Amino acid sequence: MKVLVTGTAGFVGFHLAKQLLLRGDEVVGIDNINDYYDPRLKFARLAESGIAEESVAWHTEVQSLKYPGYRFIRMNLEDKHELLSLCNKEEFDVIVHLAAQAGVRYSITNPDAYAQSNLVSFLNVLEAARHNRIKHLVYASSSSVYGLNETMPFSVKHAVDHPVSLYAASKKANELMAHTYSHLYRIPTSGLRFFTIYGPWGRPDMAYFLFADSILNGKPIQVFNYGKMKRDFTYIDDIVEGIINVMDKPAEPLATWDANKPDPSRSTAPYCIYNIGNNKPIELMTFIKELESCMEKKAIVEMKDIEAGDVISTWANVDDLINNFNYKPNTTIQYGLRKFTEWFKGFYPVEKVTKLHAEEVPH
Numbered sequence: 001m002k003v004l005v006t007g008t009a010g011f012v013g014f015h016l017a018k019q020l021l022l023r024g025d026e027v028v029g030i031d032n033i034n035d036y037y038d039p040r041l042k043f044a045r046l047a048e049s050g051i052a053e054e055s056v057a058w059h060t061e062v063q064s065l066k067y068p069g070y071r072f073i074r075m076n077l078e079d080k081h082e083l084l085s086l087c088n089k090e091e092f093d094v095i096v097h098l099a100a101q102a103g104v105r106y107s108i109t110n111p112d113a114y115a116q117s118n119l120v121s122f123l124n125v126l127e128a129a130r131h132n133r134i135k136h137l138v139y140a141s142s143s144s145v146y147g148l149n150e151t152m153p154f155s156v157k158h159a160v161d162h163p164v165s166l167y168a169a170s171k172k173a174n175e176l177m178a179h180t181y182s183h184l185y186r187i188p189t190s191g192l193r194f195f196t197i198y199g200p201w202g203r204p205d206m207a208y209f210l211f212a213d214s215i216l217n218g219k220p221i222q223v224f225n226y227g228k229m230k231r232d233f234t235y236i237d238d239i240v241e242g243i244i245n246v247m248d249k250p251a252e253p254l255a256t257w258d259a260n261k262p263d264p265s266r267s268t269a270p271y272c273i274y275n276i277g278n279n280k281p282i283e284l285m286t287f288i289k290e291l292e293s294c295m296e297k298k299a300i301v302e303m304k305d306i307e308a309g310d311v312i313s314t315w316a317n318v319d320d321l322i323n324n325f326n327y328k329p330n331t332t333i334q335y336g337l338r339k340f341t342e343w344f345k346g347f348y349p350v351e352k353v354t355k356l357h358a359e360e361v362p363h
Contacts, residue, residue, distance in 0.1 A: 195277030277316025
């Protein structure tokens with residue numbers, strides 16, 4: 001297939017593009033390479049994909065030196081004309097939309113960034129899908145949409161009407177916008193609620209990354225809610241496998257959908273929502289102890305109160321993944337953290353100075 005992947009300088013987009021290329025798909029990647037976190041890591045991911053930093057320029061197509069089927073363009077998705085022109089020229093089969101402004105706490109201090117990156121950009125992606133006969137639009141949502149919901153495990157059958165951060169609200173808005181376009185224009189759309197992704201080449205604003213950096217450099221780590229947090233940590237390879245499974249099976253209308261007893265994850269339109277999580281929540285202190293073991297160094301822990309926008313626990317019900325794709329994320333935290341720390345120690349062997357935003361608790 002010919003696939004447009006947005007956010008290919010990002011954590012998930014980088015890994016997804018690589019797997020699609022390895023299986024023989026043609027990939028066009030776009031990213032604006034903003035400075036929400038250190039752009040050097042983003043350029044390093046691109047270099048790993050055969051895209052040389054010195055060749056990257058705005059609106060200029062760069063051919064990968066490593067993968068013949070991969071081309072990259074630096075572009076802002078807020079630029080509707082550029083995006084629609086690209087999609088009209090390339091005639092993509094599928095769009096996988098991963099680019100977004102991430103971060104729960106950052107959305108409290110920088111709300112405008114979420115309106116542009118997560119709402120305006122997503123509308124432009126929907127318009128591109130509408131006008132270019134896209135066979136399937138797959139997009140990243142988030143476990144953050146569950147908000148005040150305390151029924152565990154989180155199910156796509158649950159209502160998600162009470163977000164506790166603007167980031168979560170923007171992701172819920174994406175799901176609503178996608179449903180509208182699926183209903184009006186019969187565009188197959190699938191939203192993926194990711195649960196706390198970790199692994200090599202990860203985001204440096206995430207807790208496990210900040211913890212590893214502090215442990216390596218003998219600095220204290222801040223643990224919120226006094227460590228009484230649980231997260232459904234999901235390894236990057238499991239996320240990518242889940243995306244590809246969903247991508248290859250376009251959403252279809254549910255013939256048995258009942259408006260009197262509506263299933264929030266399905267519709268009379270070609271619309272689906274899936275959780276992708278490990279289905280095994282882990283206490284944060286257990287996670288930290290495993291990270292200490294992998295780093296071979298003890299952490300200096302500072303306990304803190306819970307922060308605004310945080311949720312106590314996340315836990316993914318993945319029954320729909322199992323039933324529809326015979327697939328369930330299963331990478332253990334021991335294996336995943338070992339792979340992450342191996343990469344981390346190689347990439348950051350000495351104390352460094354990077355531009356990080358404080359996101360001490362994972363989401």
